[in-house]
Structures are given as structure tokens and as C-alpha cells.
Amino acid sequence: MPRRKATPAPVSVWDAVPDVVQAETLLKETQERLRALPPSPSPEQAQQEVVDAAVTAMRTEGAPIPSDIxxxxxxxxxxxLARYAERIALQTAVSSLQRRMPFLKSRGAKTVLTSLSAQLDEILAEVRVITGRSGRLVxxxxxxxxxxxxxxDYRRLGELVGAVDEIRSAQRAVYSETxxxxxxxxxxxxxxxxxxxVRSEPLPADVLDVIRGQKPRGVPFLLFMADSGRAWLPVDVEELTEEARDAEDAGVPDDGRSTYWQRATTVADPPAPRPDHF
Known part of the structure; x- marks a missing residue:
């Protein structure tokens, strides 16, 4: 029976969100049109150039100001005016699309992350099948x-490590936008x-080394992901921060300064009052 290959990550993490794809396409096309416009003066500059030329001719050559100036x-x-207005229209369109893009990505982020989460689950399921068949091929x-x-099977595990790398990279790319x-x-x-x-059950040191970029993700890390039953991919930033907040168990900030949790701060007791000396 042929092996199922992991679903490859899309060329763009936003390919699954039609609104974002459409906006990115329009933005690219509009920017290209804007760059292709030849340099041109504003209507006021063009008008002034005619006036300045007539005045210069009068001053240097003694020519009278034309009657039809x-x-x-x-x-x-x-x-x-038409060339100038076209430039203004394209600049306004680019600015509008750029301002709208964060909203569209925020609205579509869950779609992308849900798809990535499903891909990760499929990979981990395949890893468990492999270990059940061939043991822990560390x-x-x-x-x-x-x-x-x-x-x-070991070769396949190496391929799956690469697939996880792509998924995690795409995951963080989405988070960074939202x-x-x-x-x-x-x-x-x-x-x-x-x-x-990760708070209630600390991760092993070698796993933390991978998480913190001190070692590349490898087959042993992949096996730990599958064996631990704790590997996941939060489908939005809110779910991610909620997990961290629950782990910290420090309450919810009420001052609106951050979506992150607050850490408790110990404040020393004030010193006991001393009698005044006269």
C-alpha cells in the first residue's frame, strides 16, 4: 500500500483565504501600475511652468506676455490633471488595501491555522503508525x-520532520500578522x-533546546511530539495566550495594557514608623 505523503504547506500561508488572496493580488497589480507611471508634474506645476516661461521670455528677450497666456x-x-489624478487614485488605492490587509488576515487566520492543525494531527498519527510497526527509530x-x-520508515520520519518545520513556520507567520x-x-x-x-509538566531539556532554536528539530523531537500527546497547534492567538494564561494561573489583566497575563509582583512592607527626635 503506497504511503500517504504529508500535505505540503502552501506557497503562501494565506492561499486558503480568498479575501486575502484577492486583496494581495489587487495590491500587487495596483503597485505595479503605480510604479509604471512616468514622472509628471502636478496641474499647478504644469500651469506655473507656462507662466514662468512667458515671464522669462519677456525679461530676457523683451517678448510681451502672450495674449492667450x-x-x-x-x-x-x-x-x-488626468495623469496627476491617476497617480493620486492609485496611491489612495494602495494605501487603502494596505490598511485593510491586517483586518482580512485577522479574520482569515483561524481558517489557515485550523488547516495547519489538521495537517499536524495527520503527521503525528502517521508517526504513531510507524513506531507501532518499527519501534522508536531514534x-x-x-x-x-x-x-x-x-x-x-526512518527515511519517512525524516520527511515528516521537514513537514513539521514547514507547518510551524507557517503557524508563526500567521501569528506574527495577528x-x-x-x-x-x-x-x-x-x-x-x-x-x-508546559508549566505543570516541564519539557525535557533537549526538547527545550529545539524549541529555543539551539538545536534543529529532528526525529527524536518528532517522536516526543507523537508520544507525549501534548503537541498541538493553537488555531488563533487568543487560544495560544489562553493556554499560557491558564498555565501561569495569574488571573486576567484588567488595565487593558496587554493581552498577555500579568505576573504577581511582591512589594516589600513599608518600614515601621520611628519616633521623632527633637
Whole structure:
């Protein structure tokens, strides 16, 4: 029976959100049109250039101001108006699309993350099938000891590690568009975006090394993900911060300063009053 390959990550994490795809396409096309416009003066500049040329000719050559100077200046103004208006329209469109993009991505983020979460679950299910068939293939030696099927399974585990890398990268790309970078960095360092319950049940040191970027993700890490039953992919930033907040068990901030939880701060008791000395 042929092996099922992991669903590849999309070229853009937003490909599954039609509104974002449409807006990004329009933005790109509009920016290209704007860049393609040739340099052109504003209507006021074009009008002034006609006036300045007539005045210069009068001053240097003694030529009188043309009797139709008003018509000439007005014609230059009108001629420049269409090109100038087109530039203004395209600039306004680009600005509007750029301002709208965060809203569209925020609205579509859950769709993307839900899809990525499903892909991750499929990968972990396949890892469990492999370990059930060939055992814990933590390295090449274990794979060789398991024979040709073990070698093939170990190779497949390596492919799945790459798929998890892509999923986690896409996951964080989505979070970065919808959450506070400073808060997210703290959550990433503690592993909340990859495992549940990291406070109540601390992660092993070698797993933390991978989470913190000190070691690459490898087959042993993948096996830990599958075995622990704690690996997950929060489908929005709110779910991620809620997990961290529950783990911290420090209440919900009520001052509106941050969506992150507050840590308790110990304040020393004031010193006991001393009698005044006269």
C-alpha cells in the first residue's frame, strides 16, 4: 500500500483565504501600475511652468506676455490633471488595501491555522503508525537494526520532520500578522505554541533546546511530539495566550495594557514608623 505523503504547506500561508488572496493580488497589480507611471508634474506645476516661461521670455528677450497666456496655462493644467489624478487614485488605492490587509488576515487566520492543525494531527498519527510497526527509530543505527522496513520508515520520519518545520513556520507567520511580537516571543521560548501544559509538566531539556532554536528539530523531537500527546497547534492567538494564561494561573489583566497575563509582583512592607527626635 503506497504511503500517504504529508500535505505540503502552501506557497503562501494565506492561499486558503480568498479575501486575502484577492486583496494581495489587487495590491500587487495596483503597485505595479503605480510604479509604471512616468514622472509628471502636478496641474499647478504644469500651469506655473507656462507662466514662468512667458515671464522669462519677456525679461530676457523683451517678448510681451502672450495674449492667450491664460488659455495656454489652463490647457497645461488640464493636460496634466488626468495623469496627476491617476497617480493620486492609485496611491489612495494602495494605501487603502494596505490598511485593510491586517483586518482580512485577522479574520482569515483561524481558517489557515485550523488547516495547519489538521495537517499536524495527520503527521503525528502517521508517526504513531510507524513506531507501532518499527519501534522508536531514534537514529540510523536503530533503523538499520530494524531491517529494510525500518530504514524506509526512518527515511519517512525524516520527511515528516521537514513537514513539521514547514507547518510551524507557517503557524508563526500567521501569528506574527495577528499578535504582539513581544508577547509571542515569550510564548515561543516557553513552548506554549507547540505543547500544552508546559508549566505543570516541564519539557525535557533537549526538547527545550529545539524549541529555543539551539538545536534543529529532528526525529527524536518528532517522536516526543507523537508520544507525549501534548503537541498541538493553537488555531488563533487568543487560544495560544489562553493556554499560557491558564498555565501561569495569574488571573486576567484588567488595565487593558496587554493581552498577555500579568505576573504577581511582591512589594516589600513599608518600614515601621520611628519616633521623632527633637
Amino acid at each position: 491664460g488659455e495656454r496655462a489652463a490647457a497645461a493644467h488640464v493636460s496634466a 537514529n540510523g543505527d536503530a533503523a538499520l537494526a530494524a531491517g529494510d522496513p525500518g530504514v524506509a 499578535g504582539d511580537i513581544g508577547v509571542l516571543s515569550t510564548l515561543y521560548r516557553e513552548g506554549h505554541d507547540q505543547f500544552r501544559g
